[in-house]
Amino acid sequence: MEAVIRTVWREKGRLYIIDQRLLPDKEKTVELKNIRDVWSAIRNLSIRGAPAIGCVAAYGVALSALKTKTGDRKIFVKTVERDIKYLATSRPTAYNLFFALDRMEKVLKDAGNVSVAELKKRLADEADAIYEEDLKCCYKIGVNGASLIKNGMNVLTHCNAGALATSGFGTALSVFFVAKSKGKKFHVFVDETRPVLQGARLTAWELKKAGIPYTLICDNMAGYLMQQGKIDMAVTGADRIAANGDTANKIGTYSLAVLAHYHKVDFYVAAPFSTFDPCVKNGKGIVVEERGGDEVRNIRGVCLSPKDAPVYNPAFDITPAGLIKGFITENGIIKRPGFGTRD
Amino acid sequence: MEAVIRTVWREKGRLYIIDQRLLPDKEKTVELKNIRDVWSAIRNLSIRGAPAIGCVAAYGVALSALKTKTGDRKIFVKTVERDIKYLATSRPTAYNLFFALDRMEKVLKDAGNVSVAELKKRLADEADAIYEEDLKCCYKIGVNGASLIKNGMNVLTHCNAGALATSGFGTALSVFFVAKSKGKKFHVFVDETRPVLQGARLTAWELKKAGIPYTLICDNMAGYLMQQGKIDMAVTGADRIAANGDTANKIGTYSLAVLAHYHKVDFYVAAPFSTFDPCVKNGKGIVVEERGGDEVRNIRGVCLSPKDAPVYNPAFDITPAGLIKGFITENGIIKRPGFGTRD
Numbered sequence: 296m297e298a299v300i301r302t303v304w305r306e307k308g309r310l311y312i313i314d315q316r317l318l319p320d321k322e323k324t325v326e327l328k329n330i331r332d333v334w335s336a337i338r339n340l341s342i343r344g345a346p347a348i349g350c351v352a353a354y355g356v357a358l359s360a361l362k363t364k365t366g367d368r369k370i371f372v373k374t375v376e377r378d379i380k381y382l383a384t385s386r387p388t389a390y391n392l393f394f395a396l397d398r399m400e401k402v403l404k405d406a407g408n409v410s411v412a413e414l415k416k417r418l419a420d421e422a423d424a425i426y427e428e429d430l431k432c433c434y435k436i437g438v439n440g441a442s443l444i445k446n447g448m449n450v451l452t453h454c455n456a457g458a459l460a461t462s463g464f465g466t467a468l469s470v471f472f473v474a475k476s477k478g479k480k481f482h483v484f485v486d487e488t489r490p491v492l493q494g495a496r497l498t499a500w501e502l503k504k505a506g507i508p509y510t511l512i513c514d515n516m517a518g519y520l521m522q523q524g525k526i527d528m529a530v531t532g533a534d535r536i537a538a539n540g541d542t543a544n545k546i547g548t549y550s551l552a553v554l555a556h557y558h559k560v561d562f563y564v565a566a567p568f569s570t571f572d573p574c575v576k577n578g579k580g581i582v583v584e585e586r587g588g589d590e591v592r593n594i595r596g597v598c599l600s601p602k603d604a605p606v607y608n609p610a611f612d613i614t615p616a617g618l619i620k621g622f623i624t625e626n627g628i629i630k631r632p633g634f635g636t637r638d
Numbered sequence: 639m640e641a642v643i644r645t646v647w648r649e650k651g652r653l654y655i656i657d658q659r660l661l662p663d664k665e666k667t668v669e670l671k672n673i674r675d676v677w678s679a680i681r682n683l684s685i686r687g688a689p690a691i692g693c694v695a696a697y698g699v700a701l702s703a704l705k706t707k708t709g710d711r712k713i714f715v716k717t718v719e720r721d722i723k724y725l726a727t728s729r730p731t732a733y734n735l736f737f738a739l740d741r742m743e744k745v746l747k748d749a750g751n752v753s754v755a756e757l758k759k760r761l762a763d764e765a766d767a768i769y770e771e772d773l774k775c776c777y778k779i780g781v782n783g784a785s786l787i788k789n790g791m792n793v794l795t796h797c798n799a800g801a802l803a804t805s806g807f808g809t810a811l812s813v814f815f816v817a818k819s820k821g822k823k824f825h826v827f828v829d830e831t832r833p834v835l836q837g838a839r840l841t842a843w844e845l846k847k848a849g850i851p852y853t854l855i856c857d858n859m860a861g862y863l864m865q866q867g868k869i870d871m872a873v874t875g876a877d878r879i880a881a882n883g884d885t886a887n888k889i890g891t892y893s894l895a896v897l898a899h900y901h902k903v904d905f906y907v908a909a910p911f912s913t914f915d916p917c918v919k920n921g922k923g924i925v926v927e928e929r930g931g932d933e934v935r936n937i938r939g940v941c942l943s944p945k946d947a948p949v950y951n952p953a954f955d956i957t958p959a960g961l962i963k964g965f966i967t968e969n970g971i972i973k974r975p976g977f978g979t980r981d
Contacts, residue, residue, distance in 0.1 A: 522956075551858075
């Protein structure tokens with residue numbers, strides 16, 4: 296299985312990423328040469344999207360292991376464990392970062408008394424496994440979701456639930472990539488997704504690269520398109536899904552879901568099972584991160600409002616399960632209400 | 639009566655405007671010295687908003703008249719008529735531009751055989767009248783709308799239906815200015831209003847200047863605020879209102895109206911009677927201008943998407959009368975359904 300767009304990859308023992316900060320202007324490949332490079336790439340958003348961060352962190356640990364020259368088992372384990380702890384400080388919220396690092400650490404702990412060479416091999420294999428699992432999972436989401444795409448459809452998406460945010464296949468965008476590979480003819484409307492413009496910058500770029508016809512719109516145009524009957528379906532990703540199906544995703548998703556409901560447009564969420572958080576009963580239990588006002592006041596350094604304008608900038612919103620027609624997962628499409636009802 | 643914010647004004651025989659292109663970074667007063675300056679100011683959007691354009695055009699004709707040195711009545715009339723025709727070529731759509739120029743021309747036609755000096759006086763008076771009428775009309779809209787504002791309210795607005803778009807009082811914003819002057823305590827959420835950001839650039843600036851507490855948000859955050867019960871009422875302006883109440887206004891207004899409907903938030907449109915177009919039966923008869931893609935792809939020269947991204951960029955949308963709780967006019971609040979039912 297191959298990535299649609301390579302976000303993070305190993306080649307001849309070296310680790311590479313695309314610097315997402317420069318997209319869509321420049322498609323620049325960057326080699327991450329050591330653990331400090333990996334940490335910085337996560338911290339400064341050269342690589343973003345929870346699954347993608349998990350993959351690069353795992354590869355970072357493997358890189359650290361392969362670069363450690365000692366033959367002393369204890370020193371080796373200490374070095375790698377130190378690097379795992381170090382990577383865990385790169386960003387605070389991405390669940391996949393800690394999940395991936397825990398898996399890498401478990402390899403060390405479960406290894407018994409094997410040689411340093413064997414440990415290196417197992418760590419590299421585990422990083423590959425984390426990457427491959429994400430790729431397969433995303434592909435399955437795509438296959439399941441593609442069944443919903445009919446020829447001639449106009450589908451709307453929000454933010455970037457794409458290859459760039461994952462190992463290289465995406466969740467919502469995987470649906471489009473697989474549908475395209477099956478020869479389906481359809482068109483995607485892309486919400487630009489203020490304030491950080493992941494739709495305009497990343498999703499538009501991915502769809503262009505994949506040769507999928509798309510049209511960029513401002514977020515406030517989606518309702519007018521629906522009114523005109525120009526949207527047949529909406530698909531977004533998810534950041535966290537509560538046990539009852541309430542879904543946290545990029546700000547604007549909730550408005551879109553309400554508009555879809557009003558216009559009787561099917562609204563789907565594409566996400567792997569790992570996004571469902573059984574510890575959170577419903578949307579009320581999900582804490583929504585509020586970010587600084589500069590993201591709204593400025594775009595790429597250009598101030599668009601009074602410099603001291605008070606701003607409200609929630610990064611996410613919560614869409615109640617009742618507005619979601621179904622969850623497109625690697626194990627099939629789960630239709631509301633209630634889980635367990637497979638498509 | 640005085641403007642809240644002076645958009646266009648005469649002072650000691652000279653004509654001034656604020657260059658709106660530089661807002662909110664710079665508040666620069668520009669003197670329009672001749673008819674060519676007036677034409678350029680309208681054309682290059684130094685002054686925008688249909689009522690404001692009408693006022694500056696009328697003042698421009700008066701300026702042309704006062705500057706014309708001839709004592710020959712025929713030559714004088716010809717010169718002024720030529721300048722009226724010239725100003726009419728500055729922008730194609732603003733209804734108020736043609737309305738104001740027609741009124742100025744009518745002064746010439748109805749004058750009989752009066753002297754050049756008297757003609758100059760009548761033209762100057764007519765320009766003042768056009769300005770004063772707009773000011774009074776906007777103020778009355780404010781007075782009528784202010785009755786809806788209760789202490790502690792959170793009100794949402796979209797785009798800039800403000801002082802800058804009119805003679806200096808605004809329509810939707812006039813409601814806030816008058817409520818503030820009556821000592822009411824309330825807070826305004828301002829949609830930034832992509833793609834041209836009239837909310838972030840102009841409405842935020844006006845509210846700041848007027849000392850009205852406000853918070854700037856991205857357009858896609860309004861629904862989430864309503865879900866949290868943080869919006870009590872929404873008020874926007876209007877570009878054209880059909881006979882049945884269907885309303886054309888800045889893109890995003892329709893989405894807002896649907897969201898308000900879903901959350902049982904009262905949605906009002908503030909507009910003078912002159913915005914109602916009895917020749918248009920309903921929203922289907924209103925042609926929505928589609929603008930170029932660069933407004934969406936770029937912000938102030940910075941490209942935010944693939945450079946060749948296909949874009950859909952309608953400047954307006956149509957909100958069905960059924961979603962509008964009432965029209966705040968200079969003659970009272972008209973409640974749906976159907977006109978004639980006064981508040």
